[in-house]
Amino acid sequence: MPDVNAIVAERAEPGVEVVTVTGEHDLSTAPELKRQLDAALASGAAVVVDLMQTTFIDSTVLRVLILAREDAGERGIAFRVALGESTGYGVRRLLELTGMEQRLATAPTRAAAIADAAAL
């Protein structure tokens, strides 16, 4: 697999941890995504998941995202998913099929997601 498939966490700006997911992800990388999201949620910062360059996810990855969002909600941590025009069909399609698009707390760009999360 090309190394375009990556999950990278960074402190994009003070108080906002961004986990950037690129390429395609499935049950083989879902545990790594979960680890990074758990760490971000434990960091005390707001959390953004950037799916702008994600091309494909399966239901195990969707499950990790849904659980992270629920976890953030319960712990009062600001949480946003950047999901926009550049996000791959293979991500949008699963969200549409499952009716989850509305339920992930999305923003249409990475910058908007960061601004939203920082403002919460």
Add this chain to the structure above:
Amino acid sequence: MPDVNAIVAERAEPGVEVVTVTGEHDLSTAPELKRQLDAALASGAAVVVDLMQTTFIDSTVLRVLILAREDAGERGIAFRVALGESTGYGVRRLLELTGMEQRLATAPTRAAAIADAAAL
């Protein structure tokens, strides 16, 4: 359908409400079972569900039983399901297929279920 298909609630002994389910039950009667279980759980008594003469249930009925048990647990209400030799194959089979037999807080006779629930 013969009227052997019934759901009857009664105060079997002081402090123990017994909901007796006879015959076969599915989505057509699951809402009625839920109503009676909700009422029993609201009555302040311990709750027993008697499945000794139940011949068949579908997954919507199983769901009502699982939710009632969870509800009872959260509210600290004693709860037992009587499930024994006379219980029909069509009940035991679904519990076995779904691995739920252990999870419903069962007792092997109606009397044992009432005694357990009263003692909790």
Add this chain to the structure above:
Amino acid sequence: MRRVTSGAMTPNSSGFELELAALADNVPLVRHALRGLLEGTGSSDERVSDIALAVTEACANAVLHAYPDTPGPVEVSAALSAGSLLTVTVRDHGSGMAPRVDSPGLGVGLPVMAAIADALEIDTPADAGTLVRMTFDLRPQAS
């Protein structure tokens, strides 16, 4: 209690076809017809009960998921071939398979059908709705 709004039943020795409204109260009727059909086949009570469960779950899905607004029709047909193979088809003309994360159900319907039927087939016909076909081998020992 039973609102059979449209019941056209043509039972015969080798099968039946039912056209019912997708209402919960109609599901016991399907089991009733099924048990009638299986009576002469020498199938064990346990096997008949298993088949009734699988078919009930298929009908429940049509009732609970196919028609978000007004209940439409469900067609249930059962055919015995060579006395030993039962094919049951449950067809609705609803929204088509829509995976829902927040399903109101327990989420075991499809796997229960798959576990009991010797073969489970789910088609999404071009003209909308869902067609579920289950095949059951009625010979003793077959599972």
Add this chain to the structure above:
Amino acid sequence: MRRVTSGAMTPNSSGFELELAALADNVPLVRHALRGLLEGTGSSDERVSDIALAVTEACANAVLHAYPDTPGPVEVSAALSAGSLLTVTVRDHGSGMAPRVDSPGLGVGLPVMAAIADALEIDTPADAGTLVRMTFDLRPQAS
């Protein structure tokens, strides 16, 4: 990261067969082979992505549910017939369909497969395990 413990791949113009260990890390390989096979068929990127999703969900089930203890084999085969019909089979030799109320999954795998495939078939072969067969019509407009 990729532990392809047993990979016997025989790609040809009209199909492939893969025999893999039921490990999460092997699932991307299946998508890779599938995309290779579909390249010449003129299928849209969207259709290929949908098919990749349905097949991924089938493989995920074999990995996550079929083998509670030690991972066994998963056989994935794909065949193109007449250039317009794709049949994908995912077969494990595990525990067989076991409906679980407390599944660790999201519970949308089977309905996602059913929604995308033109036909989904689930068999429980007598010699254990689960066989999932999906048929996809590759002609444009077909859904």
